[in-house]
Amino acid sequence: MANPAVTSYADDEKIDQLVNQTIARVADKWTFLLIEALEDRAPKRFSQLSRDVPGISQKMLTQTLRRMEREGLVLRTVFPEVPPRVEYALSDLGFELGEAFCGVWHWAEANIDKIEEARASYDARR
Amino acid sequence: MANPAVTSYADDEKIDQLVNQTIARVADKWTFLLIEALEDRAPKRFSQLSRDVPGISQKMLTQTLRRMEREGLVLRTVFPEVPPRVEYALSDLGFELGEAFCGVWHWAEANIDKIEEARASYDARR
């Protein structure tokens, strides 16, 4: 700790890395779509989610829900019945992440036209 | 347009899809890191970005910058010199996307501990 300036710079780097890898673990396509599907905080069953998220395979649904549970984004409730019933719901943490995503969602919604335009103009140039 | 309720529901679905695929095109790891690197809106050269984004290969840098240019997120300026000089800067659109990402960034920064805790607790359970 001889040089506080250097130290805090290194700390910033470290936090940057930490935050980035946290985002990397939490911000993939399926997580995003699942948060969307659970946004209203009503618990949903496995098969319901499977229907609500178009295009997701059973494998990715299981896998993503497991990871989200591990990261503390969803709560998993098993009812000891036959046939089995399992409900998934967003935790507070997951709900807050959903709200954070809102910014990106709104940006995309508001700028679809501009992006389309930029792409057309780029393609016309070559 | 016989049933306006059904029609607007279908439109919502369509917008959802559009927004989701827009986000998919724009929200990958390298785009995220490049926006971070250009956040202060100062133009940077190719080699500078290569140094500023740790771990990015030349190939992915070129590829990502091309796509970002196409989507209208970055502006590319070529100076007709030898050796070549090319500068990249965020467009307004790109800068706004960066601001939208901020929400996720702050969420991650604020909740690293909770996530770590959730993961430890999950791992302890099995």
Place this chain on the structure above:
DNA sequence: GCCATTTCTAACCTTAGGGTAAGTACCGCA
């Protein structure tokens, strides 16, 4: 006794993301 139902696991296989390394183009300078 057999089948349906629901969630989850395990095996296999295909694809595509991304790394490495070499090559291109251009000109000024030693």
Place this chain on the structure above:
DNA sequence: TGCGGTACTTACCCTAAGGTTAGAAATGGC
């Protein structure tokens, strides 16, 4: 003459993400 410096491009290869399919477990209904 040939090397250096910059921004790519291309070709090759490997890993890992993710799709598909099959099956396990448990029990109530026919």
